[in-house]
Amino acid sequence: MSNRSSLSEFLLLGFTDTRELQLLHFSLFLSIYLAALLGNSLIITAIVCDHRLHTPMYFFLLNLSVLDLGSISTIVPKSMANSLWDTRAISYSGCAAQVFLFVFLLGGECSLLTAMAYDCYVAICNPLQYGTLMGSRACIKMAAAAWASGFLYALLHTANTFSIPLCQGNTVDQFFCEIPQILKLSCLDSYFREVGLLVVSACLFFGCFIFIVLSYVQIFTVVLKIPSEQGQHKAFSMCLPHLAVVSLFVSTAFFAYLKPPSLSSPALDLVVAVLYSVVPPAVNPLINSMRNKELKDALRKLIQWVQWQQELPEGLQGQHSHVVLGGKVGGMEGLQADGKEDPLGTRTGETERDQASLQDLILLGVELL
Numbered sequence: 039m040s041n042r043s044s045l046s047e048f049l050l051l052g053f054t055d056t057r058e059l060q061l062l063h064f065s066l067f068l069s070i071y072l073a074a075l076l077g078n079s080l081i082i083t084a085i086v087c088d089h090r091l092h093t094p095m096y097f098f099l100l101n102l103s104v105l106d107l108g109s110i111s112t113i114v115p116k117s118m119a120n121s122l123w124d125t126r127a128i129s130y131s132g133c134a135a136q137v138f139l140f141v142f143l144l145g146g147e148c149s150l151l152t153a154m155a156y157d158c159y160v161a162i163c164n165p166l167q168y169g170t171l172m173g174s175r176a177c178i179k180m181a182a183a184a185w186a187s188g189f190l191y192a193l194l195h196t197a198n199t200f201s202i203p204l205c206q207g208n209t210v211d212q213f214f215c216e217i218p219q220i221l222k223l224s225c226l227d228s229y230f231r232e233v234g235l236l237v238v239s240a241c242l243f244f245g246c247f248i249f250i251v252l253s254y255v256q257i258f259t260v261v262l263k264i265p266s267e268q269g270q271h272k273a274f275s276m277c278l279p280h281l282a283v284v285s286l287f288v289s290t291a292f293f294a295y296l297k298p299p300s301l302s303s304p305a306l307d308l309v310v311a312v313l314y315s316v317v318p319p320a321v322n323p324l325i326n327s328m329r330n331k332e333l334k335d336a337l338r339k340l341i342q343w344v345q346w347q348q349e350l351p352e353g354l355q356g357q358h359s360h361v362v363l364g365g366k367v368g369g370m371e372g373l374q375a376d377g378k379e380d381p382l383g384t385r386t387g388e389t390e391r392d393q394a395s396l397q398d399l400i401l402l403g404v405e406l407l
Contacts, residue, residue, distance in 0.1 A: 081337075098177070110316060112143065163260050191239065294307075
C-alpha cells in the first residue's frame with residue numbers, strides 16, 4: 039500500500055466539539071450498541087438451544103445476527119472511545135481493518151438476505167420440493183457462499199482503496215473509515231478506478247435487490263390466493279419482517295453510496311451513515327422477533343431458564359437445561375443432507391401431499407417457514 043509510508047493515521051469526523059454533547063453521543067451509542075448486543079445474542083442463543091428452531095429460516099437468521107453483531111462492533115466502539123477521550127485519530131492500519139471488516143460484513147449480509155428471500159420463495163411457492171432444495175447441505179453452501187462473497191468483495195475494495203495515492207490530507211468526513219469519504223482524499227487521476235469498482239458493486243447489489251423483489255412478488259401473488267384470512271396473516275407475518283429488514287438495509291445503503299454529489303453535506307452524510315450502519319443491527323432483532331411466535335416462545339423459555347438457573351443451588355446450576363429449553367443443542371437436526379426427510383424434523387409427512395389442493399400446498403409452505 040503506497041500510502042503507508044506517508045500517512046500514519048486518519049482523523050475521523052467528530053460529532054461535536056462540546057464536551058457535554060460528546061458524552062451524550064457516547065451514552066447514546068453505548069445504549070444502541072448494548073441493545074444490538076443483547077438482541078442479537080438472545081436470538082443466536084435461542085436458535086442454538088431450541089431444536090424446534092433448527093430450520094433453514096432460523097439458520098439464516100442466526101447468520102444474520104452474527105453479521106449484525108460484527109458490523110456494529112467494527113465501527114461503534116471506536117466512535118464511542120473517540121468521544122469519551124475527546125480524540126479523532128485512528129491509525130492507518132486500524133482504518134484499513136475497519137474498512138475491510140465493515141465491507142466484508144456488509145457484503146455478506148446482502149448475499150445472506152438474498153438467500154433468505156430464496157428460502158421464503160421455495161417454502162411458499164414450491165413447498166413439495168422444499169426438503170430437496172433447502173436441505174442442510176444446500177443451506178450450509180448458501181451461507182458459506184454469502185460469507186465468502188463478502189470476504190472477496192472486502193478484499194478487493196480494501197486493497198484497491200488503500201493503494202490509491204492520497205493527496206488531500208488525512209481528514210475523513212465520517213465517524214468511521216468509509217470508502218467514499220477516503221476517496222475524497224485521493225488524487226484525481228486515481229479516483230475513478232475505485233469509483234468504477236463501486237459502480238460495478240452497486241450493480242451487483244442492485245441485482246440482489248431485484249431478485250429479492252421478484253421473489254416477494256411471486257410470494258405475495260401466491261399468498262393472496264389463500265382463501266382464509268388466518269392463513270394469509272400467518273404467511274405475511276413470516277415474510278414481512280424479512281422484507282422490512284431488506285428495505286431498511288438497501289434503501290439507506292443505496293442512498294449513502296449512490297446519492298448525487300449535489301445532495302452531499304457533512305450533516306446528511308453523517309445521518310445516512312448512522313441509518314445504514316448503526317440502526318439496522320440494533321432494530322433487526324426487534325423486527326425479526328416482533329411477529330414470530332416461535333422465536334418469541336424460544337426467547338421466553340431461554341429467559342425462564344436463566345432465571346431458573348439463578349434460583350438453583352450452586353451445585354445444581356447447569357444441569358437439566360433440556361427440561362426448559364426443550365431439546366439438545368445442535369445444528370439443524372431436522373434438516374437432512376439428502377433432502378428426503380422432513381425439513382422441520384417435527385412435522386413429518388407434510389411434503390408427501392402430492393394430491394393436496396392449492397390452498398393446502400400454500401399453507402404447507404407457510405408451515406415450512
